[in-house]
Amino acid sequence: MIPAARPIAGGPFATCGRSDCNPGIHPGLRATQRARKRRTNPGPVPRAPSGVLPMRTSPRRRHRCPFPDCPSHKKRHSRIVRHGRYGSRRGSRLRLLCRVCDRTFGARRGTVYYRLRSTRDDFDLAMRLQVEGVTQAAAARSVGISVSTIARWKERAAFHARAFEEEHLEVKDPIELQLDELCARGKGSRDEIWLYSGLEVWSRVWAATHVGRRTKRSTRLFLRSARKTCGNGPEPVLVTTDPYVYYEPELRRAFGPKCVYVQVENLYRRDRILRTESRLVFGARHKYEAAKARLEDGSRPNTSFIERLNLFIRRAISYLQRRTPAPARIPRCLSEAIDVLRCYYNFIRPHSSLRFGKVTRTPAMQAGIFSRPLTFREIFNWVPPPQRDPYTLDFRTRPPTARSGS
Numbered sequence: 001m002i003p004a005a006r007p008i009a010g011g012p013f014a015t016c017g018r019s020d021c022n023p024g025i026h027p028g029l030r031a032t033q034r035a036r037k038r039r040t041n042p043g044p045v046p047r048a049p050s051g052v053l054p055m056r057t058s059p060r061r062r063h064r065c066p067f068p069d070c071p072s073h074k075k076r077h078s079r080i081v082r083h084g085r086y087g088s089r090r091g092s093r094l095r096l097l098c099r100v101c102d103r104t105f106g107a108r109r110g111t112v113y114y115r116l117r118s119t120r121d122d123f124d125l126a127m128r129l130q131v132e133g134v135t136q137a138a139a140a141r142s143v144g145i146s147v148s149t150i151a152r153w154k155e156r157a158a159f160h161a162r163a164f165e166e167e168h169l170e171v172k173d174p175i176e177l178q179l180d181e182l183c184a185r186g187k188g189s190r191d192e193i194w195l196y197s198g199l200e201v202w203s204r205v206w207a208a209t210h211v212g213r214r215t216k217r218s219t220r221l222f223l224r225s226a227r228k229t230c231g232n233g234p235e236p237v238l239v240t241t242d243p244y245v246y247y248e249p250e251l252r253r254a255f256g257p258k259c260v261y262v263q264v265e266n267l268y269r270r271d272r273i274l275r276t277e278s279r280l281v282f283g284a285r286h287k288y289e290a291a292k293a294r295l296e297d298g299s300r301p302n303t304s305f306i307e308r309l310n311l312f313i314r315r316a317i318s319y320l321q322r323r324t325p326a327p328a329r330i331p332r333c334l335s336e337a338i339d340v341l342r343c344y345y346n347f348i349r350p351h352s353s354l355r356f357g358k359v360t361r362t363p364a365m366q367a368g369i370f371s372r373p374l375t376f377r378e379i380f381n382w383v384p385p386p387q388r389d390p391y392t393l394d395f396r397t398r399p400p401t402a403r404s405g406s
């Protein structure tokens, strides 16, 4: 958190007023000057790390031939051209033609909006309400559709958001990864659900998530996705967690020498943190010292950023609000809500702690992925790679082998 800049009378070499203050050495004064500099200086323009392609302004919207039996179906550069328009209940729509197989299809094919009977604005509004902590029933009343429609839309949007993140989300040079899990339902009972989440602190990218029981297998799946998002940097990443038993073996397995692992334990008294103890679990000492020197908030490992993210998640998902009458009953529903929220958090919502002058960046901007905040419309209009769009595979396009097997 950047402290507010206090005006100092007498210019940058003034003292704080105390008789023993030495300008240039007095820490409070220097901190104030630093804060003022950070506030007014917009900072470096976000750009991709060296050796990486330049940042994109928007997701590339490339149409592919949707018919699996077409030779160009899985090719990146399929020969798709415009082919007039066709009428629908909501007005005319663009028609496209595949020059390879000579078949036509609608331009919305492969997007979230394919065969949608409501407007795209209604769909986007429903998803926006979902990520602002509004319950499904309240969102249905606001948009004027049924609850089951909202649930179905959320399933679509979540599938799409997951594919979008898999395609785009990667932190090239991660510094610190904080991991934590929160109990979504039924603490202590057999049917409890846990939500694992991981935050890359420097860029504030919500790097990984997993919904499931608190087991070794869940930990493994979660860490595998964390490794995929930020495990390929040049320096080992500092990983901090609470002392949960399965983190150590699974971190060794997923990251190995690519991480330095520190366990942080908070000691509480009367619901307040009394003190924090950290312990280096594995990783060479010199790597640990090097990783600590790169930390943003001093040299003490902590889990405060991921705790803050947990609060954001609790406020943004109606299932997870405290004392809610409607907790998540099915883990899949919670998982879908989390996928949409994560996409919103990483790509759409400017993060207040990433403010540089007049620009407030999203975590994806800070990580050098996109150069501006995206919108739900852009993400939902993106067409996923061909193997990941089963909802567009209706009975007319499904290959005969799949039909005979079911």
Ligand SMILES: [Zn+2]
Pocket: 065, 066, 067, 070, 071, 072, 073, 098, 099, 100, 101, 102, 103
């Ligand atoms: Zn084709």
